[in-house]
Amino acid sequence: MRVEVLRDYGEGHTLWMSQQITNLTIAYRPLDGLPYVIFPYPPLYLIASKIVSLGIGDLLLSGRIVSLVSTCGLAALIGLLVFQSIPRSFSRLWRLASGGLATSLVFSTASVIGWASLMRVDMLGIMLMYAGLAVYIRSGKKRSGQYFSAILFVMAVFTKQTLLSAPLACLIFGLFAYPRTTIRVYSFALLLGLAGLCICYWLTNGGFLKNILNYNLNPFSWEIVFAQFSSHLRLNISLKLLLSLTSLAALYNAKSIRRNGWKQFILLKSSKPYSRAILIGTINAALAGLLAISIGKMGSIYNFFLAWDVSLCLLATLYLFRLLATWHADHPRKKGYRLILLSSLILLFVPSRWVISTVTEDFxxxxxxxxxxxxxxxxxxxxxxxxxxxxxxxxxxxxxxxxxxxxxxxxxxxxxxxxxxxxxxxxxxxxxxxxxxxxxxxxxxxxxxxxxxxxxxxxxxxxxxxxxxxxxxxxxxxxxxxxxxxxxxxxxx
Structure with a gap:
């Protein structure tokens, strides 16, 4: 944290943007003269880091602290969501253990380890996005909770504009489960976002949109996409992906869908927090995986996988809980369960050489x-x-x-x-x-x-x-x- 060297290329750029964010003659200005520096991100993280630095006095350290605190908050949120999604008919110890497993999975994920303490915008934005997801899943039909989740989603987008998987997942689910409320809530979110956009546009004389849209262009390569996904799946992500897919398969009920139709099936499942978490979590994971394809942009690295990786931690834990919940001492297939659970837990927490090198790096x-x-x-x-x-x-x-x-x-x-x-x-x-x-x-x-x-x-x-x-x-x-x-x-x- 206190190592004052460049641990990632973007740290120097982010540091300068945070320094200049309140200087409206520099922030988000067009590229029509010196300095030739683009502001590719919205201002929330930059402002947060600058505010923290007022008390610490070191902007680089402040930015890293914001990221680390956000990472801890993110892991705690995922654990809390799992804990609260599991039916109360199960013992508190089971629920706590499952929540602890989810938190541990987030902390042990390679992309999170690499990005947790960098002065970059991602961790704050992802924490806000998953806070919105957690509030939405827990709220169910409650309008107040849905409106609060919408505020968190807008804040996430004003931290990094590509953090859209969770708000879109909740929108898709909500249009099936409670369409009228969803239309109202997302209309409110749209108006809130437009208000923030207009303020930023006015303060920067239009430079805000130029910087985050017009200037945010990179050459794209599908070859890079395939290479990056292949490399990433070799880290401890493949098993999480498999368990996540299995969690949806375990929830799927073909007879119920044929008898009642998809909409009624989703309505039935939406009444239960556990099923709601799997359904919305699966949509979020699918969208986060699709958005991760943008890693094919020149200059992009593994932080583009962060939102997807965290979504897999959530789903994998929910499925492991299901395995644990159906495992009884007198179960005829208890040996098979033991083997699956033990091997899954070991493989989930085996760090890659890349993770070890990141943790032990000598500066x-x-x-x-x-x-x-x-x-x-x-x-x-x-x-x-x-x-x-x-x-x-x-x-x-x-x-x-x-x-x-x-x-x-x-x-x-x-x-x-x-x-x-x-x-x-x-x-x-x-x-x-x-x-x-x-x-x-x-x-x-x-x-x-x-x-x-x-x-x-x-x-x-x-x-x-x-x-x-x-x-x-x-x-x-x-x-x-x-x-x-x-x-x-x-x-x-």
Whole structure:
């Protein structure tokens, strides 16, 4: 938590956005001049982090605390939902054990472990979305609960605009179970969302919509989708998916559906919290899985699986409870139950090598490298460009551009980058501190070409290359009228 190094590329970007969120001359401004930095997310997490920092004094730590507290809240909510969904005819110990299992599954999920303490918007948004889902499932026909869940869903969307699986799942279920109330509740949610949108639009002179919609474009690849899903299912997700599918199959009753029809079947099931949790949870899981396909966007990583992973934790626990509830000491198939339960529990909690490496990651070398880089950046005159925005913030330097989202937007034909290219052609940046130029497509091909044409690498620190303008080196023998800044700074005591 207190390690002041970049643990994920997006942390530096999110930190800067949170710093600037109350500066309406910068926040959500169009890309018509410096700084060339996109605000791709709505403001709720950015504001929350800034408020927490007023008491702590460290914005990066505050953002990470918001994420960690949200993660703990999310796990507790899923556990509480399971506990309250199980019929009271079962003992309190059974219900507590099932809720504890759900909470443990959330905490042991690879994507949650990796994202829980990063300064990113996801965990707060997902916590709010699942809070809305839990309130909706527990409320049943109660209008007050449904309205409260709608408020939570709107807050989730104003944290991250793609968190739509749970509100859509409740909408689909509600149109079958209680259509009149659902139409009223979702009309209220729509009006509330539009009111928030209008306020943001007015405060930013229209820049809010430009940033979260027009500028939020990335090239898409189905090949990346298949590769990411294949890789993700090899983490401890496959068994959760299997158990989740089985939970729906166990609830399915073909005779009842043939006799009463789908609508009546859903109405019958909606009266019971346990069945309601499985039905709505299954719709949510299906929608979250579909929305996770957006991981095919260039630059996307495993946080796109978070909402889906949490939905599988909920459904898997509900099915494991069903197995436990039907397991009696004198059951003729008790040995089979024991084998299924024991193997399932072991496999669910076996961590992958990736999870172990995340938990045991050593930052000591990175701390030393970034300290050197901060020293270098502080000593450099003029504007600096880096794909590590945290370095610039720690060095007290102005952020001029955020390379990755500009690159993705350009490659998606969403922006004319010629004004940005002119900065390199005129040697506007006195120093460029960056990971290799072709790494993760953080620079468009035209930007890479312009940097290589107008700048030269004068050294490296760890995985970062240092570029300085070629204009400073005018003599054929390679000597310069302005010595490179790099050696003097690195050799300084």
């Amino acid at each position: 000591s070398r990175q701390i030393k490298e970034e300290a050197q880089l901060v020293h270098l950046i502080r000593a450099a005159p003029g504007p600096i460009l880096s794909d590590n925005m945290l370095l610039l913030t720690k060095a007290g330097r102005k952020i001029e551009a955020e390379p990755a989202t500009l690159s993705f937007l350009t490659m998606a034909n969403g922006w004319d980058e010629r004004p940005y290219l002119r900065l390199f052609e005129s040697s506007y940046f006195s120093l460029i501190v960056t990971t290799p130029l072709m790494h993760a497509a953080r620079y468009s091909p035209a930007v890479v070409s312009s940097i290589e044409k107008n700048y030269q690498a004068t050294g490296s620190i760890g995985s970062y290359l240092i570029y300085e303008p070629k204009a400073a080196k005018r003599h054929p023998d390679g000597s310069s009228n302005r010595p490179s800044l790099f050696p003097s700074v690195i050799n300084a005591p």
